[in-house]
């Protein structure tokens with residue numbers, strides 16, 4: 127891998143972010159009465175997309191916003207402009223990463239649009255809440271405004287076709303609720319909330335969540351590691367793997383997610399997911415799985431179903447990474463997912479010097495010192511920042527959030543003069559040690575109490 | 587070299603709210619800091635069909651406690667009732683004393699560690715209000731466990747990394 131290529135800035139990205147930062151700043155005070163600075167930022171947003179097919183609609187939306195007569199449609203145009211800038215940044219960053227890794231990536235197929243029926247009212251309710259947020263601004267949110275999302279969120283979560291929007295709005299509203307009222311917040315997460323809001327506006331557009339064409343794939347699946355996502359009321363495990371197909375090795379992901387409650391955390395979350403994917407046990411046992419006609423999206427996401435699988439032979443992730451990763455081709459990113467936060471590319475790092483200080487852990491490679499994203503390291507597995515600091519090899523996800531970072535999925539480290547491999551997802555299929563087993567039992571207990579309470583109180 | 591870390595305000599994956607800590611739920615199945623209140627539900631010690639709905643309002647430090655059938659709590663005194671005390675203790679386990687005290691605007695000593703310290707600083711006074719909104723938040727909370735899992739990807743959860751390895 128040519129790490130030096132990641133050290134140089136990618137053309138246009140900081141300029142795009144500057145424009146986005148102006149728009150995001152306007153959301154702090156709200157779009158109802160933009161001041162001089164906010165008006166300039168809106169004009170800059172329109173100017174940035176003036177050479178694109180969005181030009182006319184964005185220019186109109188900016189005029190209407192400044193005139194104080196903003197509608198849902200105008201908000202959608204502003205969000206489209208912001209998303210286009212970040213989408214282009216994503217593409218440029220990912221292209222640089224692919225170049226550095228020597229990774230081939232399929233082009234996005236021109237696919238027909240699917241349809242989504244019977245969701246219009248719910249999507250309109252979501253858009254209406256998102257409009258109210260944009261008008262109030264982060265400084266203007268209060269408990270009432272935040273709780274207006276509750277009904278729509280519940281209904282969105284219950285409809286699996288709309289789960290993506292539901293899970294997003296739920297996590298977003300949870301943060302707003304914890305921080306409200308906005309007027310007295312010490313600091314505002316300006317980029318993050320603009321991101322979450324803008325993605326929600328996109329997904330709430332009619333057709334955005336329409337089903338896309340799904341193919342099938344067969345071959346031997348060799349897991350690399352597990353990326354775990356969580357907010358108070360959702361958890362998702364995303365397994366990154368190499369799939370050996372007749373056309374050569376491919377990088378794929380397999381996800382499993384479920385709604386949950388905030389008191390089920392840490393290693394307790396795995397048991398909520400295990401029953402829905404035999405892959406989690408295969409990860410813990412370090413086994414391959416043989417897939418037959420497994421559904422797969424054009425974006426490289428397997429739509430996992432155990433009926434298309436058979437347990438396979440032992441497969442050690444570092445062996446997979448050393449032998450297969452360099453030659454594996456990657457899937458294209460679906461248009462509506464293009465945002466730098468979505469960059470999570472599996473790579474193998476070796477021959478680095480690890481260093482730890484108060485600010486965190488860094489790995490120094492030829493031409494690049496990369497920061498370990500310790501905030502993406504969780505307590506649901508045995509991998510710790512200290513082990514990363516003592517490591518000699520690392521399977522991780524390259525990410526970008528203003529700069530390149532590495533999220534470790536597994537490391538090889540010297541422990542008592544022996545090289546051992548430690549995996550962040552080692553407990554996915556079941557905890558191996560006493561502390562993990564205790565945490566699992568406690569979480570099982572908590573879930574049991576809540577189910578008992580639900581049985582007595584919910585169905586009345 | 588690699589560019590420097592961006593400030594918190596400029597990061598997409600900035601951590602805004604620390605994850606809750608696990609705790610035993612038998613006595614207090616639900617507690618939250620929401621709607622300007624420390625609020626939650628306490629199971630009755632004597633009747634498994636009954637729960638108490640308790641809350642402490644941050645703005646004026648008034649508290650409420652009643653059953654889910656809207657009968658007033660029998661143990662109300664100046665400074666709270668047993669249910670509110672249990673609620674404050676569990677909130678401290680779940681969120682840490684600093685976050686609870688900050689949310690309910692109670693000025694606790696720097697070495698405070700307990701829910702009792704938060705209540706002593708707030709000195710709650712009783713003002714009956716409606717318990718129903720809190721109880722419905724609890725029912726909503728329980729309903730999460732009834733929703734189906736899915737193996738379709740949720741790409742938006744990249745904004746929500748599981749954390750907790752370092753605090």
Ligand SMILES: [Zn+2]
Pocket residue numbers: 638640651652659660661662667668669670
């Ligand atoms: Zn009481």
